[in-house]
Amino acid sequence: MTPRVRIPFLRDPRTCEEVRSLMTGYLDRDLEPASLRRVERHVRFCPRCRRVLSNLRTTIERLAHIEPPAPAGDEVIDRIRTSWRDRDE
Numbered sequence: 001m002t003p004r005v006r007i008p009f010l011r012d013p014r015t016c017e018e019v020r021s022l023m024t025g026y027l028d029r030d031l032e033p034a035s036l037r038r039v040e041r042h043v044r045f046c047p048r049c050r051r052v053l054s055n056l057r058t059t060i061e062r063l064a065h066i067e068p069p070a071p072a073g074d075e076v077i078d079r080i081r082t083s084w085r086d087r088d089e
Contacts, residue, residue: 023039026053
């Protein structure tokens with residue numbers, strides 16, 4: 001029997017899916033060491049997953065800088081409730 005040779009740049013789509021499910025935990029450093037290494041090893045050879053990880057990292061960094069909206073006053077809340085009631089009639 002011939003030994004199976006793994007070519008790192010020919011990835012199984014299921015592997016990519018599994019690694020992508022770990023990416024948020026990876027960025028939060030909320031994974032077991034073996035899973036952290038798995039993500040790092042995979043993205044080293046998979047350009048698509050590397051791009052997904054980069055985009056996810058950028059998105060999280062940008063979201064961290066968004067200021068929350070000012071709380072709505074009672075007047076605004078009453079207008080919203082009234083508009084919903086008027087719409088349903």
